[in-house]
Amino acid sequence: MSRPYAPEEHEPRMPEEDGLGPGLFDLERELLELPCVREAVVLPVRLPEVGEVALLAFVPLGYGQETAGRRAVLAACGRCLPGAFAHAVATDGIPRGASGAVRSGLLLDQLLPQIARDLVSPFSMSD
Amino acid sequence: MIKLDDIRRHAAAGPDRTALVSGRTRLSWADFEDVVERVTAGLAARLPGGRVPRAALLADARWETAVAMAACATLGISCTALDPTPGTDALTRALGQIRPGLLFVAEGQLPLLDACPLPEGPRALRIVLEAGGERPDAPGTVTFAQLRTAEPLRELPQSDSRESHDSHGSHDCLDLALVPGDGTGTGGPRFAVRPLAADPRQLVDLVDEFGFDSDDIHLSAAPPWEPMGLVLTRTLLALGGTAVMAPHDAPEELARIITEEHVTTGAIDPGALTGLLAHPASETLARTARLRALFTLGRHLGRWSVNTAWERLGPVLHLAEATPETGITMVMPPEESLVAPARSGRPTLGSTLVVLGEDDAVLPDGRTGRLAVSGHQVMDNYLDALEGDTPFATVRVDGHLQRFFLTGDLGHRDERGRLVVTGRSTGPVALARDTDADAALFRLESDLLNLPCLRDTAVMRVDVPALGDALIVAFIAVAVGREGSGYTALSAACARRVPSLPAHVIAVDTIPYSPTGRISTTELLDAVVPIITLNHQLEQSMHGELSA
Numbered sequence: 001m002s003r004p005y006a007p008e009e010h011e012p013r014m015p016e017e018d019g020l021g022p023g024l025f026d027l028e029r030e031l032l033e034l035p036c037v038r039e040a041v042v043l044p045v046r047l048p049e050v051g052e053v054a055l056l057a058f059v060p061l062g063y064g065q066e067t068a069g070r071r072a073v074l075a076a077c078g079r080c081l082p083g084a085f086a087h088a089v090a091t092d093g094i095p096r097g098a099s100g101a102v103r104s105g106l107l108l109d110q111l112l113p114q115i116a117r118d119l120v121s122p123f124s125m126s127d
Numbered sequence: 128m129i130k131l132d133d134i135r136r137h138a139a140a141g142p143d144r145t146a147l148v149s150g151r152t153r154l155s156w157a158d159f160e161d162v163v164e165r166v167t168a169g170l171a172a173r174l175p176g177g178r179v180p181r182a183a184l185l186a187d188a189r190w191e192t193a194v195a196m197a198a199c200a201t202l203g204i205s206c207t208a209l210d211p212t213p214g215t216d217a218l219t220r221a222l223g224q225i226r227p228g229l230l231f232v233a234e235g236q237l238p239l240l241d242a243c244p245l246p247e248g249p250r251a252l253r254i255v256l257e258a259g260g261e262r263p264d265a266p267g268t269v270t271f272a273q274l275r276t277a278e279p280l281r282e283l284p285q286s287d288s289r290e291s292h293d294s295h296g297s298h299d300c301l302d303l304a305l306v307p308g309d310g311t312g313t314g315g316p317r318f319a320v321r322p323l324a325a326d327p328r329q330l331v332d333l334v335d336e337f338g339f340d341s342d343d344i345h346l347s348a349a350p351p352w353e354p355m356g357l358v359l360t361r362t363l364l365a366l367g368g369t370a371v372m373a374p375h376d377a378p379e380e381l382a383r384i385i386t387e388e389h390v391t392t393g394a395i396d397p398g399a400l401t402g403l404l405a406h407p408a409s410e411t412l413a414r415t416a417r418l419r420a421l422f423t424l425g426r427h428l429g430r431w432s433v434n435t436a437w438e439r440l441g442p443v444l445h446l447a448e449a450t451p452e453t454g455i456t457m458v459m460p461p462e463e464s465l466v467a468p469a470r471s472g473r474p475t476l477g478s479t480l481v482v483l484g485e486d487d488a489v490l491p492d493g494r495t496g497r498l499a500v501s502g503h504q505v506m507d508n509y510l511d512a513l514e515g516d517t518p519f520a521t522v523r524v525d526g527h528l529q530r531f532f533l534t535g536d537l538g539h540r541d542e543r544g545r546l547v548v549t550g551r552s553t554g555p556v557a558l559a560r561d562t563d564a565d566a567a568l569f570r571l572e573s574d575l576l577n578l579p580c581l582r583d584t585a586v587m588r589v590d591v592p593a594l595g596d597a598l599i600v601a602f603i604a605v606a607v608g609r610e611g612s613g614y615t616a617l618s619a620a621c622a623r624r625v626p627s628l629p630a631h632v633i634a635v636d637t638i639p640y641s642p643t644g645r646i647s648t649t650e651l652l653d654a655v656v657p658i659i660t661l662n663h664q665l666e667q668s669m670h671g672e673l674s675a
Contacts, residue, residue: 025537025550032429032469038405039429044555048566061431066643090641092649097307098210098353099450100397100427104558106590112565113586114646116572 027054027080034076037061037069039094041102042077047087050119054081056088057107066090089114128196128206128357129365131167131280134160137367146364148388149190149372156367159194162275167198169274170229173252174202179228181303182206183221183251185240186233188351188372191256191271193360195231196351201280204229207303207318208351211236217308219243220315224510225303227251303510304451305352319451319506326361328503329454332476333362336458337420337445339392341367346393346421348373348381355449356394359422363392375399382408385416394422397432400444404435413441422447425459426470426548433464448472448548452518453532454504456480457546470548471541478502479524480546481531482539487520495539497552499531506532564627571624578620580605581613585638585646588628593660598630601638601655610634631659 024044031040040058047053056073060066070088077086089111095103134156137146142157154162182204186192192208199206206229209221222243230251232240237255245251253268302321333339345363347370349356360370373384375396381403384390395403400423403409412418418440425446436444446464448457457472457480474480481489482496490496499520508517518533537550568588575584584602591597600617604610614632621630633655639647 024555029469029549032427035430035434037429038431039401041427043558045558045560046562048562048569063641066641066645070643090643090645092647096396096398096427097212098350098356098396099307100424101307102427103212105560108558108560109588109590109596110648112568113572113588114648116569117646119569120573120576 023080023082023084024054027077030076030080031056031058031073034069034072036065036072040069040073041094041107043102043104043108045108047115047119050085052085054084054086055108055111055115056086057091057094057111058088059092059094060090087115087118089118128193128200128361130197131160131163131201133365134163134197140367144367145369147190147193147370147372149188149193152190154190159197161279162194163197163201164279165277166194166271166274167201168280169269169277170198170254171202171280172277173269174229179204179252181225181227181301182229182231183225183227184208184231184351185211185218185236186231186256186351187374188347188349188356188360189233189256190372192231192351193364193370193372195254195256195271199229205302206231207305208357209305210307210316210350210352211239213308213316215239215242217316221305221318224316224318230254231256233257301510304354304506306451306509307352318510320508320510322503322505322507325454325503328477329358330362330365333359333455334366336476337392339363339366339368343368343391344389344417345370346373346385346388346390346395347371348375348393348395348399350375350396353394353396353424354451355422355424355447355455356396358449358455359392359394376402378402378406379408382406382412385412385418389417391417392420392422393418397423397425397428400428400436401432404432404439409439412439416440418443420445422458424449425464425472428469430469437461437465446472450534452506453478453500453534454502456500456502456504459545463545467545468541468547470538471545473545477504479529479531481522481524482546483520483522483531483533487522489522489524490539492540492542492544495537495549498534498536498538498546498548500534501529501531505530564625567625567627571620574620574624575600575617578613578616580609580616583638584617585648585651587646587648587652589652589656591656591660594629594631594656594663596628598625598628599652599655599659600630600632601635601651602632603636603638604634631663633659 027042034040038059038061043055045053045055054077056077058069058073060069073088074086095106097103138156138160143155145153146156146159147154182199184206196206207225228251230253232253234255234257250267255270303318304321306317306319308315343363345368347356347360351357364370371388373381421443422445442461444461446459447455449455455475456478458475459467459472479501481499483499484490484496520531520533521528522531535552536548537552538546538548540546582603582605587599589597589599602613602617604613617632639650641647
């Protein structure tokens with residue numbers, strides 16, 4: 001049997017033009033591995049009056065697990081994108097195409113009112 | 128889709144066996160043969176010279192789409208399903224590229240099609256796919272019901288499509304697969320030109336690997352523009368099995384169909400699978416259903432879905448990696464997917480996957496590089512490919528030079544021989560946004576929080592057929608009988624801040640919140656959208672009467 005290894009040691013450098021680039025794909029995979037949320041995705045977006053944000057949209061397992069899901073996605077983001085400003089938003093569903101890829105524009109349209117509300121409320125301070 | 132020759136063969140072997148199930152419609156192989164013969168004859172009579180090079184299909188999976196695709200395959204017409212969800216711009220670009228001479232369209236998609244500027248050249252013949260539906264006569268438009276009244280086809284037209292699974296002789300008759308945009312609003316749809324005669328080899332490989340046979344009852348819960356679902360449906364029909372077309376946005380109905388139709392295999396789109404697993408109706412499927420293999424695209428499927436599928440459906444979920452450019456390249460079987468990392472898989476029969484370094488040399492196991500695919504399913508090229516813009520590389524593997532398609536994925540082969548996708552070679556894709564509209568929406572929220580004439584409010588942006596892209600603003604008035612002032616203030620604020628979007632303001636008794644303070648938009652929209660839609664329709668009819 002071949003020797004186990006750490007593939008991350010051999011990761012090629014990612015393009016640097018986007019500040020969220022290097023850890024973004026690791027974060028995508030970490031979010032997929034979270035069993036405490038039904039779905040979770042990360043969108044690198046530029047929000048008005050805020051700037052570049054790692055927007056974490058997640059579907060909680062239920063109302064009771066919303067806080068736990070929020071903590072889990074923010075912790076994953078902290079591990080993979082430690083320098084990024086992250087904002088987690090719970091949602092009832094994530095619009096996807098036939099391949100399962102997120103329909104990012106539609107999702108952001110749906111989330112923007114809630115994000116705006118979060119950013120002027122004390123809850124967002126915990127992010 | 129399969130051709131008339133194959134349908135006749137299965138109809139002769141078992142005329143009463145079920146071929147297609149779609150909603151309340153159930154077609155035996157004899158029925159399927161009859162309707163394909165009639166539709167093929169109806170098309171041949173209406174098309175110039177009996178055929179056109181290309182057809183496009185704008186409809187969900189249903190029995191009429193299977194018949195339409197079978198008729199096109201019989202006539203040697205390349206029929207490509209298009210995705211209507213990205214909107215008119217993407218659809219216009221798609222139609223401009225393939226320039227179809229024939230358009231199959233569901234009645235519900237006609238407004239979208241009418242909104243698209245037509246490509247230059249002769250207007251495509253439109254077939255409205257409604258079972259028995261009547262549409263006012265329009266030039267160049269016929270209904271599916273009208274096609275079905277044609278006399279059955281007795282002789283195949285003189286073309287190069289007589290043999291099953293043969294190649295198209297004409298360069299115009301390319302077999303195309305839709306490559307959707309990246310979902311960010313940038314870039315548009317492209318088309319992959321599928322290799323000639325790939326289908327028979329693919330059929331043999333799929334049967335060898337997964338043991339499909341004529342006794343299988345196959346669930347198709349993926350839209351026709353998703354290539355894996357289409358390939359599996361075609362495979363099962365080519366073997367003489369039964370295809371059950373199911374809605375992919377109704378989980379309760381999906382669970383009922385799986386149980387009552389005794390489905391054994393299936394292809395389901397990831398969104399439909401997540402919806403099914405989250406619905407209480409799927410709780411008993413592991414005990415009541417006969418499922419043995421369910422395929423879905425696994426790239427975006429999370430751990431919760433994999434674990435819940437095991438609990439609710441049993442050991443059936445196969446996570447596939449498939450693109451229009453490469454076909455089905457990797458599959459992760461159910462047992463291994465429980466312990467394997469996300470976005471990993473094992474190559475399917477007929478596919479060779481390698482990891483390439485910067486100089487296009489094959490990297491050893493454990494090294495991360497660009498994933499490349501070779502095999503008989505890999506496309507010839509993109510339809511709009513420019514000279515020199517080729518996504519292929521010639522690589523020496525096992526002493527032989529092979530042509531590999533360079534995917535946009537980075538990955539490595541792990542110590543257990545699994546290929547793991549770890550990133551994209553192009554880096555993150557920026558989301559194209561109307562920043563002014565976003566900023567206006569942010570300011571609107573601030574404005575609304577400062578309005579003294581309401582107790583609470585919730586702004587939601589929706590895109591529903593009846594209202595289009597619009598804002599819905601629900602509010603609780605500051606006191607009973609003060610709804611009027613709240614309505615006026617909110618309408619004015621929306622018109623001032625976001626004039627580009629129509630705003631529908633409605634007073635409600637309560638706004639539902641989750642324990643963490645999030646507005647439960649689904650619950651709220653379920654309550655207010657029917658009322659707003661009704662009001663909107665009444666307003667429109669009143670305006671119509673006044674202007675008349």
